Amino acid sequence: MGARRGEDVEVVTAPGRLPGNDEPAVRERARAIPEAAVARLAVYLRVLSGLAEQDVTTISSEELSAAAGVNSAKLRKDLSYIGSYGTRGVGYEVEVLVDQIERILGLTRKHSVCVVGIGNLGHALANYAGFPGRGFPVSALFDVDDDLIGVPVGGILVSHVDDIPRVCAEREVSIGVIATPPPAAQGVCDRLVSAGVQCILNFAPVVLQVPDHVEVRKVDLAVEMQILSFHVARRADEAANADESGMVVPG
Amino acid sequence: MGARRGEDVEVVTAPGRLPGNDEPAVRERARAIPEAAVARLAVYLRVLSGLAEQDVTTISSEELSAAAGVNSAKLRKDLSYIGSYGTRGVGYEVEVLVDQIERILGLTRKHSVCVVGIGNLGHALANYAGFPGRGFPVSALFDVDDDLIGVPVGGILVSHVDDIPRVCAEREVSIGVIATPPPAAQGVCDRLVSAGVQCILNFAPVVLQVPDHVEVRKVDLAVEMQILSFHVARRADEAANADESGMVVPG
DNA sequence: CCGACTTTGTGCACACGTTCACAAGCGCTA
DNA sequence: TAGCGCTTGTGAACGTGTGCACAAAGTCGG
Numbered sequence: 372m373g374a375r376r377g378e379d380v381e382v383v384t385a386p387g388r389l390p391g392n393d394e395p396a397v398r399e400r401a402r403a404i405p406e407a408a409v410a411r412l413a414v415y416l417r418v419l420s421g422l423a424e425q426d427v428t429t430i431s432s433e434e435l436s437a438a439a440g441v442n443s444a445k446l447r448k449d450l451s452y453i454g455s456y457g458t459r460g461v462g463y464e465v466e467v468l469v470d471q472i473e474r475i476l477g478l479t480r481k482h483s484v485c486v487v488g489i490g491n492l493g494h495a496l497a498n499y500a501g502f503p504g505r506g507f508p509v510s511a512l513f514d515v516d517d518d519l520i521g522v523p524v525g526g527i528l529v530s531h532v533d534d535i536p537r538v539c540a541e542r543e544v545s546i547g548v549i550a551t552p553p554p555a556a557q558g559v560c561d562r563l564v565s566a567g568v569q570c571i572l573n574f575a576p577v578v579l580q581v582p583d584h585v586e587v588r589k590v591d592l593a594v595e596m597q598i599l600s601f602h603v604a605r606r607a608d609e610a611a612n613a614d615e616s617g618m619v620v621p622g
Numbered sequence: 623m624g625a626r627r628g629e630d631v632e633v634v635t636a637p638g639r640l641p642g643n644d645e646p647a648v649r650e651r652a653r654a655i656p657e658a659a660v661a662r663l664a665v666y667l668r669v670l671s672g673l674a675e676q677d678v679t680t681i682s683s684e685e686l687s688a689a690a691g692v693n694s695a696k697l698r699k700d701l702s703y704i705g706s707y708g709t710r711g712v713g714y715e716v717e718v719l720v721d722q723i724e725r726i727l728g729l730t731r732k733h734s735v736c737v738v739g740i741g742n743l744g745h746a747l748a749n750y751a752g753f754p755g756r757g758f759p760v761s762a763l764f765d766v767d768d769d770l771i772g773v774p775v776g777g778i779l780v781s782h783v784d785d786i787p788r789v790c791a792e793r794e795v796s797i798g799v800i801a802t803p804p805p806a807a808q809g810v811c812d813r814l815v816s817a818g819v820q821c822i823l824n825f826a827p828v829v830l831q832v833p834d835h836v837e838v839r840k841v842d843l844a845v846e847m848q849i850l851s852f853h854v855a856r857r858a859d860e861a862a863n864a865d866e867s868g869m870v871v872p873g
Numbered sequence: 874c875c876g877a878c879t880t881t882g883t884g885c886a887c888a889c890g891t892t893c894a895c896a897a898g899c900g901c902t903a
Numbered sequence: 904t905a906g907c908g909c910t911t912g913t914g915a916a917c918g919t920g921t922g923c924a925c926a927a928a929g930t931c932g933g
Binding site for chain 3: 656658659693695696699709710711712
Binding site for chain 2: 404406409410412413414416417418438439440475476477478480482484490491492494495496498499506507545546569570572576578579580584586588590591592593594595596597598599600601602603604605606607
């Protein structure tokens, strides 16, 4: 176990009978998993699911880490956050890992998703979102365009954004996906928040302001492109640099 | 942020007096900017562009950081990576910052982009990609479906994936966007790489294997959803925990 | 039953990124 | 020109995440 702050170290033998402290530490553990590790666990899960379908029953950290594109030590540390489910000298049982990762990621429950903004991207998401992580049924779609209201997209009828509070409550939406034009995003976000949605995936290129208890993740195409652009530029500069400094091309 | 390959280690602190190291440090600096800072610079740039359009000429780190949703010290440090363009006691000139960030991000050149896989998502990207970061013209589209070849999407004719090498070379594509089904992604990736594309934005939920000199960023919807799911689960557990431990609801 | 071999789980050290806190620097006013 | 108040730029402390290397713990063959 990694040394945390002085506080939650005594989890070992659970000394003092403090109220609410006798929990199996599984829940405490969940809080301690680094976000980066969570992201990787999701990747491992996908790889493992693929292996399970190919009837692979056991895999070593070395093999799995190669398939997931990470260092094997990191993989083992990531897995250690969720418990000790490997067998030394052997490896991990694929099925066990799948189950445990799904448990930690909360994939044993279904998470109802809504998509707001049924443009090009929203369309794609409505058709796409339910399928890859099989625990995310899209259960509501919203737009402002009157021509779209009531139209079925991917099997779901589009509702008006004004109905977000009612529809989200009815269908117990827990994750909201924003795919609106930038100016509309904050307004939509506010409505989702007041509808009780606690997690938001934002595709609109704006910085959303939300209360502390709401989790926002953003997917920003422009930013991704610009990061790549930065690398292109860096490479070009390096090449120019190497050139100037009289580097000889081998061969 | 999110998971990247464990590779990007060679970004380390510029070591000692190696030959060709005496450059004006602008280029050296570029190498030293942390990836996380680059991502934020792109966000600042967008905010700043918005401000410029509203004829704001000057802004303090405090204001800008609030608009970008970060801490002001972090913002100043991020900006310090690209140089000292602020005036103490006053703030930053919006236009200067815009220019400098664009320079660092390599946005002064146009980066030709191709999209592979013209399904729902590819469609959305073809229409979307050029516009938000104004320096990214989509100049080629590819698919395997014969019915799509030659069809114009967002003003560009779709070519066959087999023509990737030729078309990418002709149109000087520097960034490849993969929006194919998972099984096709690695093959497409290989073709892009052999066509000389050095940066890839991958929307397919697979771990791509590429040579070291190729930069890959991935956007993985399923992973994002699962991270949110994790947070939903964590919250639920916390609530349950608080409940069990006999917490009294105030009021 | 033992010893050799394999692979996990993790303590430790290091690197990276974030935050704090303050000196340095600039403009404004008198 | 000197003094004051404001904001930048950054050294240094801190916390988090990564990677190494090895002990612990299991399997397997003899």
